[in-house]
Amino acid sequence: MALRIATWNVNSVTARLPRLVAWLERTGTDVLCVQELKVAEAAFPYEELRALGYEAAVNGTGRWNGVAVISRIGLEDVVTGLPGGPGFPDDEPEPRAVSATCGPVRVWSVYVPNGREVGHAHYEYKLRWFEALRGAVAGDAAGPRPFAVLGDYNVAPTDEDVWDPAVFAGSTHVTPAERAALAALRETGLTDVVPRPLKYDRPYTYWDYRQLAFPKNKGMRIDLVYGNGPFAEAVSDAYVDREERKGKGASDHAPVVVDLEV
């Protein structure tokens, strides 16, 4: 069966709802992992999505963060949150993970902490969060079922994944410790499913709103799809839908779309 799975940091599901609905209709995506809902679970637009044939597993508590899995092919065994994960501040848990089984695949939608500045408490939180994620997904990553962790990882895997490495020297998103956390995650059996760009040479997924970053293609690849062997082997295509970054009312992130034949 052909499956279309995607991940998209929408930067407020409320602000993005018209675009989200149009995008789902346009692309026919079966399973969408969403990040930065910026809305409480009770205010999530379940009805609008149900009208399109989708159900949703939502982890959201208010103005910051928030993640969901939106599926039109089933939604089972939902796990809300990152089991054993740290919180911030004062170890208060944040809504940054939700997982579900959708038909033949199991997916996680994750919004990894930003880190703010190297050495900041939020940066240490980010690294601890990655460790907990690794522990939580290791079993499914090594299993026989197609499995993937999709989301906004807030790490550029290599210097090729930022428009100018010199600009990011000393900043979060590119440090050896963050990249080591990604490598440790891959060691559980996950592969970086690198999408193709629809224009230019690099598959960036994020462009700042400011200073014409998108038209100048000053982007970063920080929205990632990490799939296990059975998932990666089923991939028939993967691309960044940069068209969705254009125009008024766009998120600052573009969707990453993965087509599977399972």
Added chain:
DNA sequence: ATGCCCAGTCTCACTGGA
């Protein structure tokens, strides 16, 4: 024009994003 930040809130000022 892909076009010179955006979203949410404890809303006219601030936090957070990366």
